[in-house]
Amino acid sequence: MPVLKYYYDLLSQPSRAIYIFLKLANIPFQSCPVALRTGEHQTEDFKSSMNRFQKVPFIHHGDFKLAESVAIVRYLAREYRDLVPDKWYPAESKAQARVDEYLAWQHANTRIPCATYFFYKYIIPAMTKSPPDETELGKLESNLVTCLDQLEDLWLSPASKYIAGDSISVADIFAACELEQTRLASYDVTKNRPILKAWLERVREECNPAYSEAHAVLNKLVAKKSQSKL
Amino acid sequence: MPVLKYYYDLLSQPSRAIYIFLKLANIPFQSCPVALRTGEHQTEDFKSSMNRFQKVPFIHHGDFKLAESVAIVRYLAREYRDLVPDKWYPAESKAQARVDEYLAWQHANTRIPCATYFFYKYIIPAMTKSPPDETELGKLESNLVTCLDQLEDLWLSPASKYIAGDSISVADIFAACELEQTRLASYDVTKNRPILKAWLERVREECNPAYSEAHAVLNKLVAKKSQSKL
Numbered sequence: 001m002p003v004l005k006y007y008y009d010l011l012s013q014p015s016r017a018i019y020i021f022l023k024l025a026n027i028p029f030q031s032c033p034v035a036l037r038t039g040e041h042q043t044e045d046f047k048s049s050m051n052r053f054q055k056v057p058f059i060h061h062g063d064f065k066l067a068e069s070v071a072i073v074r075y076l077a078r079e080y081r082d083l084v085p086d087k088w089y090p091a092e093s094k095a096q097a098r099v100d101e102y103l104a105w106q107h108a109n110t111r112i113p114c115a116t117y118f119f120y121k122y123i124i125p126a127m128t129k130s131p132p133d134e135t136e137l138g139k140l141e142s143n144l145v146t147c148l149d150q151l152e153d154l155w156l157s158p159a160s161k162y163i164a165g166d167s168i169s170v171a172d173i174f175a176a177c178e179l180e181q182t183r184l185a186s187y188d189v190t191k192n193r194p195i196l197k198a199w200l201e202r203v204r205e206e207c208n209p210a211y212s213e214a215h216a217v218l219n220k221l222v223a224k225k226s227q228s229k230l
Numbered sequence: 231m232p233v234l235k236y237y238y239d240l241l242s243q244p245s246r247a248i249y250i251f252l253k254l255a256n257i258p259f260q261s262c263p264v265a266l267r268t269g270e271h272q273t274e275d276f277k278s279s280m281n282r283f284q285k286v287p288f289i290h291h292g293d294f295k296l297a298e299s300v301a302i303v304r305y306l307a308r309e310y311r312d313l314v315p316d317k318w319y320p321a322e323s324k325a326q327a328r329v330d331e332y333l334a335w336q337h338a339n340t341r342i343p344c345a346t347y348f349f350y351k352y353i354i355p356a357m358t359k360s361p362p363d364e365t366e367l368g369k370l371e372s373n374l375v376t377c378l379d380q381l382e383d384l385w386l387s388p389a390s391k392y393i394a395g396d397s398i399s400v401a402d403i404f405a406a407c408e409l410e411q412t413r414l415a416s417y418d419v420t421k422n423r424p425i426l427k428a429w430l431e432r433v434r435e436e437c438n439p440a441y442s443e444a445h446a447v448l449n450k451l452v453a454k455k456s457q458s459k460l
Contacts, residue, residue, distance in 0.1 A: 052384050053335075053384065064324055064327075066327050066328075066331060067331060067335075068330070068331045068334035068335050069334070070330065070334040071327055071330035071331040071333075071334045072327075074326075074327070074330055075323065075324075075326075075327040075330070078323045078326075079323060093305065093308045093309060094294055094305075096304075096305075096308075097294075097296050097301050097302075097304070097305040098296075100298070100300065100301035100304055100305070101296060101297060101298045101301040103301075103334075104298035104299070104300040104301045104333075104337070105283075105297075105298050107334070107337030107338055108337055108338070108341075108342065111338075112338065112342075154282050154283065
């Protein structure tokens with residue numbers, strides 16, 4: 001088996017998801033952090049030699065280069081099937097389809113609402129030193145609320161303990177990492193949402209210590225932001 | 231093997247993609263058209279008994295219900311692996327990962343730019359009988375141009391005959407069905423784009439007659455629109 005190089009930034013939601021998955025499955029990898037804030041991914045050299053999409057996460061597995069977190073997690077589950085516990089990405093066809101259904105759904109319905117809200121409320125004001133436009137922020141918050149409603153209504157209710165059914169899977173890791181990001185934009189996704197809150201606590205617990213390790217940088221920034229408000 | 235019921239509307243891009251795939255692979259299915267324009271998918275009964283996402287496409291395979299086109303195509307490739315020619319969804323790990331990479335990428339980078347442009351330029355004016363706002367339309371057209379640039383730059387150039395390499399796959403079917411939709415919004419994705427044009431012609435040819443059959447309703451509407459302008 002060739003060396004697996006994992007390129008990531010722990011402030012990127014899907015980067016954290018793959019990082020947690022790698023740790024939980026005990027897949028050996030060479031850690032290759034990419035600091036998005038320095039713009040090192042924006043050069044032509046990075047595009048031609050590292051990742052043509054100029055984003056994270058991505059992997060180099062020997063001379064095979066692969067981007068897109070969902071494609072990566074599926075590739076790793078195949079390549080390291082002797083290591084990866086079945087629950088994370090089930091081999092059984094219908095159970096796997098249920099995980100795939102969420103991994104497809106989340107692109108437009110979890111990732112975009114969470115990431116655009118975070119970007120507009122946290123990143124842009126940090127860059128421009130100006131507060132966000134309230135009308136636009138209101139629209140993005142409404143999209144985020146729809147996302148959370150759907151997670152509870154379509155995925156976790158009435159009887160599902162986890163996103164794809166009774167067992168935890170990579171779908172839960174992907175969903176949780178997106179929701180965690182909104183804490184930095186001072187949004188509490190668990191407020192008045194007991195189902196979502198209980199699920200998020202289960203996921204955190206079952207994925208620790210990898211989960212806390214992956215979120216250490218985010219947690220530090222959240223703490224710093226809270227202190228600056230005191 | 232239980233009966234496969236396929237629910238679709240041929241004016242939905244991913245519905246056409248799965249329809250073409252089913253026909254090309256000779257997978258037997260019961261055809262269950264859903265007319266989105268009549269709103270039959272918007273009832274509570276539809277949500278509880280047919281598809282909780284209230285969208286198309288989806289399948290019922292015996293008592294197993296599955297939505298999300300990407301999850302569906304992967305499930306069908308597994309369930310009907312004796313019927314589906316390998317090229318459409320390769321079993322080899324790296325080739326499959328390359329198809330998955332596109333199927334993950336396309337959600338935000340092909341589907342959203344093409345569908346939002348189409349919706350804003352064609353559907354909304356048809357519903358409101360008012361022309362679209364030019365500034366907003368300009369933004370959406372710019373997103374569509376970025377999508378087409380990336381398809382040529384990141385997927386089809388310099389040497390790739392198809393999206394995921396030298397062989398046609400479901401990635402090409404999904405991409406082509408999204409691009410075809412923009413014809414109804416009077417946008418020609420092949421204009422001044424010889425690489426994209428040659429690729430689209432290859433895909434149409436290799437997927438016929440299923441491709442033309444799936445696009446018959448769209449083609450009829452495009453022809454009707456052209457005539458009304460004469």
